[in-house]
Amino acid sequence: MSWIVHNLWLVAALPFAAGGVISVMKQRQRTLAAGLAVGSMALSFVLALMAFVQVLTSHGEATRQFSNFAWFQFGAEWVRLGWLLDPLTAVMLVMVTFVGLLIFIYSIGYMAEDENFKRFFCFLALFAGAMLGVLIANNLLLLFMCWEIVGLTSYLLIGFWYEKPSAAAAAKKAFIVTRIGDLGLFLGMAWLYAQTGTLLFYDAGRGCLEANALTTLAMHTTVFGLTLSSAIGILIFCGSAGKSGQVPLHVWLPDAMEGPTPVSALIHAATMVAAGVFLLARVYPLLSAGVTHGMTTTVALQVVTWVGAITALFGALVAVAQWDIKRILAYSTMSQLGYMMIGLGTGGVSVGMFHLITHAFFKALLFLGAGSVIHGCHGEQDIRFMGGLRKAMPVTFAAYSCGMLALCGVPLFSGFWSKDEILHSAFVWNLSRGPFYIGAIGALLTAFYMTRQMIYVYAGTTRLAAESTHGEHGHSGAHESPKVMTVPLLILAVPAVVLGFFGTPVWPWFQSFLEGDTANVSFGALGGAFPLMIVSSLIVFVGLGLGWLLYGRKLIVDVGALDRIESAQPGLFHLLSGAFYINELYAATVVRFTLVAASVSAWLDRWIFGGVVRAISTIFVLFAKVDSFADTHVVNRGFDAGCGSVSYGGSFLSKLQAGKVQRYLKFVGVALFVAVALLFWGGKA
Structure with a gap:
C-alpha cells in the first residue's frame, strides 16, 4: 500500500488544522489567517494530485485501496473507521481542492473590507476540511460525522452576516431543512448496521457495499415488497435530497444566497450540494443491488430518477422569473442537481458524476462571476439595475460567457457533453421516456433564462443610476474587479470549455476511469450518439433564440418596465417568481x-x-x-x-x-x- 493511501487523512486534516489555528488568532491577523487557509488548501490540492496519480497508475483491484483502524470498543464489538482511495474519491478530491483553492483566493479580494475577515477564513477552512472528510471516508459513520460538520459550517457561512435578519433566517432554514433529510440518512445508517453488522464500505469482503452484504440485503424484503437494499437506499437518499436541494427539501437552497458570494460558489458548485450526489454515487452498489438481466433498475433508483426529473424542471421554471442574479444561479444549481440524479438513476455513477464535475467548474465560475458583478456594481444584485456591463467589465463578461455557454449546453462546451450523456441515458431508459422529455424541457429553459440574465446584466446601457429596490440610489458606473478576483475566473473558464472532451462518446476517458477500465478511441460510438446530440443542440439553440427574441431585439431601458413574460402572462410570471409558493x-x-x-x-x-x-x-x-x-x-x-x-x-x-x-x-x-x-x-x- 502506497504512502498516500496510509496518509490520505492529511487531505482533510490540513484545512481542519488551519481552521483551528485561525480560530485562536487575533482579529487583526488578517493576512496570516488568509495565508493559512489558502496554504492548507494548496497542500491538500497537492496531496489530492498525488492520490489521483496513484489511482491513475494502478490497475484492476489496485484502483481501490483502503486503510481501516479500530476506533473504540463497546462490549465485544469494535467500531472501526477508515479512509478509501478509489477513482471516485480521487477525481472528487482533485475537483474540490482545486475549485476550493480558487474560491479561497477569490475571497481575499471579495472580503477585503469585511471586519470579520479572519472569522470568514476560519469557517471556510473548517467547511473544506469537513467536505474532504466526506470524500475520503470508508465508513458511513465517519462520512456522517463529516456530513454533519458540513451542515454546521454551512450554517455559519450562510449566516455569516448575522446582523442581517434575512441571513440569520436563511442560515436557520438551511440547517433545519437539511437536518430533516439527515434524519432519514441516520435511520438508513442504523438499519444498514443492524442488517450487516458493519458500516465500513470495503473491508476485504466484509464491508456493507461488498458482495456478501449486498446479496443478503437484496434477497430479503420489507414493507410494500421493497428489498432491504432499496428501502435503506431510499432512506439514505433522503439525506442526499436535503443536501442537494431536491424537491421537496429544496426550499433552503435559494435562501442560502444571503451568505457572501464565495460561500454561494463553494456551497452551490463544488462542495455541499455536490455531497448529496457523491453520497449516492458512493452507495450506488446498495441502490442497484439485485439488478439482474431481467430487471434493469431498482425501486430506489426509480425514486432517485423521478425526484431528480421533477427537481430539474422545477428549478428551471422558477429561474425564468427571478431578479436576483445569485438567486437565478441558485435555482439553476437546483435544476442541474436534478439532472445529476437523473444520470445516476438511468445511467449509473459515471453519467451522474461526469455532470457533477463539469458543473462544479462552470457553476463556480458563474457564481464567482456574479460576485464580481456585484462587487463592480457596488453591492447591487438586482439584474434590473445593471446593464451595459460588457464594456465596463470585459474580463468578467468573457469568463461569465464561457460559464453561461457551458451551463446551457452549447456544443463543444463542457456542459454539452455531460448533459447530453444524461439525456441519452434517460432516452434509452426502458421504464419510461418521461425523464428524458422533462430533461429536454429543462435544457430549453436553461438556455432561455441564462440568455435573459445575460441580456439584462451585460447588454444595453447601464441602469445603475436608477433607484434600487432597497430605496437607495445606485452608483453611476461599474468597474472591473481586481485581479485577485478576475484571475480565478479566467482559470475556471478553461475547464468550463475543455473539460467535456474527457468524456465524449469518441473518447469516454472519464467514464472508463471511474470504472477502472482503459479508455479507447472509437469514432463508431459517435454515430449512435449523433442523432440525439443534434436534437439536444437544437433544443439549446431554440432556448437561446427565444431568449433573444423576447429580450434581445428590444433592450431593457426602464428599470420599472415589466418583464416580457410578466406583461404577457402576469399570473404565470408571479407563480414562477414565487417559486410556486412552496414556501x-x-x-x-x-x-x-x-x-x-x-x-x-x-x-x-x-x-x-x-x-x-x-x-x-x-x-x-x-x-x-x-x-x-x-x-x-x-x-x-x-x-x-x-x-x-x-x-x-x-x-x-x-x-x-x-x-x-x-x-x-x-x-x-x-x-x-x-x-x-x-x-x-x-x-x-
Whole structure:
C-alpha cells in the first residue's frame, strides 16, 4: 500500500488544522489567517494530485485501496473507521481542492473590507476540511460525522452576516431543512448496521457495499415488497435530497444566497450540494443491488430518477422569473442537481458524476462571476439595475460567457457533453421516456433564462443610476474587479470549455476511469450518439433564440418596465417568481401545524401536566402543614409535658439523696412505721 493511501487523512486534516489555528488568532491577523487557509488548501490540492496519480497508475483491484483502524470498543464489538482511495474519491478530491483553492483566493479580494475577515477564513477552512472528510471516508459513520460538520459550517457561512435578519433566517432554514433529510440518512445508517453488522464500505469482503452484504440485503424484503437494499437506499437518499436541494427539501437552497458570494460558489458548485450526489454515487452498489438481466433498475433508483426529473424542471421554471442574479444561479444549481440524479438513476455513477464535475467548474465560475458583478456594481444584485456591463467589465463578461455557454449546453462546451450523456441515458431508459422529455424541457429553459440574465446584466446601457429596490440610489458606473478576483475566473473558464472532451462518446476517458477500465478511441460510438446530440443542440439553440427574441431585439431601458413574460402572462410570471409558493404552502401547513402543536404542547405542559404537578405539590404541602401542626401542638407538647414530669420527678428524687444521714434515718423510720402499720392492718384484716 502506497504512502498516500496510509496518509490520505492529511487531505482533510490540513484545512481542519488551519481552521483551528485561525480560530485562536487575533482579529487583526488578517493576512496570516488568509495565508493559512489558502496554504492548507494548496497542500491538500497537492496531496489530492498525488492520490489521483496513484489511482491513475494502478490497475484492476489496485484502483481501490483502503486503510481501516479500530476506533473504540463497546462490549465485544469494535467500531472501526477508515479512509478509501478509489477513482471516485480521487477525481472528487482533485475537483474540490482545486475549485476550493480558487474560491479561497477569490475571497481575499471579495472580503477585503469585511471586519470579520479572519472569522470568514476560519469557517471556510473548517467547511473544506469537513467536505474532504466526506470524500475520503470508508465508513458511513465517519462520512456522517463529516456530513454533519458540513451542515454546521454551512450554517455559519450562510449566516455569516448575522446582523442581517434575512441571513440569520436563511442560515436557520438551511440547517433545519437539511437536518430533516439527515434524519432519514441516520435511520438508513442504523438499519444498514443492524442488517450487516458493519458500516465500513470495503473491508476485504466484509464491508456493507461488498458482495456478501449486498446479496443478503437484496434477497430479503420489507414493507410494500421493497428489498432491504432499496428501502435503506431510499432512506439514505433522503439525506442526499436535503443536501442537494431536491424537491421537496429544496426550499433552503435559494435562501442560502444571503451568505457572501464565495460561500454561494463553494456551497452551490463544488462542495455541499455536490455531497448529496457523491453520497449516492458512493452507495450506488446498495441502490442497484439485485439488478439482474431481467430487471434493469431498482425501486430506489426509480425514486432517485423521478425526484431528480421533477427537481430539474422545477428549478428551471422558477429561474425564468427571478431578479436576483445569485438567486437565478441558485435555482439553476437546483435544476442541474436534478439532472445529476437523473444520470445516476438511468445511467449509473459515471453519467451522474461526469455532470457533477463539469458543473462544479462552470457553476463556480458563474457564481464567482456574479460576485464580481456585484462587487463592480457596488453591492447591487438586482439584474434590473445593471446593464451595459460588457464594456465596463470585459474580463468578467468573457469568463461569465464561457460559464453561461457551458451551463446551457452549447456544443463543444463542457456542459454539452455531460448533459447530453444524461439525456441519452434517460432516452434509452426502458421504464419510461418521461425523464428524458422533462430533461429536454429543462435544457430549453436553461438556455432561455441564462440568455435573459445575460441580456439584462451585460447588454444595453447601464441602469445603475436608477433607484434600487432597497430605496437607495445606485452608483453611476461599474468597474472591473481586481485581479485577485478576475484571475480565478479566467482559470475556471478553461475547464468550463475543455473539460467535456474527457468524456465524449469518441473518447469516454472519464467514464472508463471511474470504472477502472482503459479508455479507447472509437469514432463508431459517435454515430449512435449523433442523432440525439443534434436534437439536444437544437433544443439549446431554440432556448437561446427565444431568449433573444423576447429580450434581445428590444433592450431593457426602464428599470420599472415589466418583464416580457410578466406583461404577457402576469399570473404565470408571479407563480414562477414565487417559486410556486412552496414556501407559503409550508408556512400554511407544516410550519403552522408545528406552531399549533407547540402551542398545544405548551398548554398541556402548563395546565395539564403542570397542573397535575401543582396539585400534587399542593397536597403534599397540605400534608406537611398538618404534620407540622401535629408535630408542634400534639407531639411536641406531649413530649414537653412528659419531659417536665420526668424533670419534676428527678428533681423530687434528687432531694431524697441530699447526703444527710439524719434525713435518711427519718425516711427509714417513716418507712418502717408504714410497713408495721400495713402489716398490722393486714393481720387484723
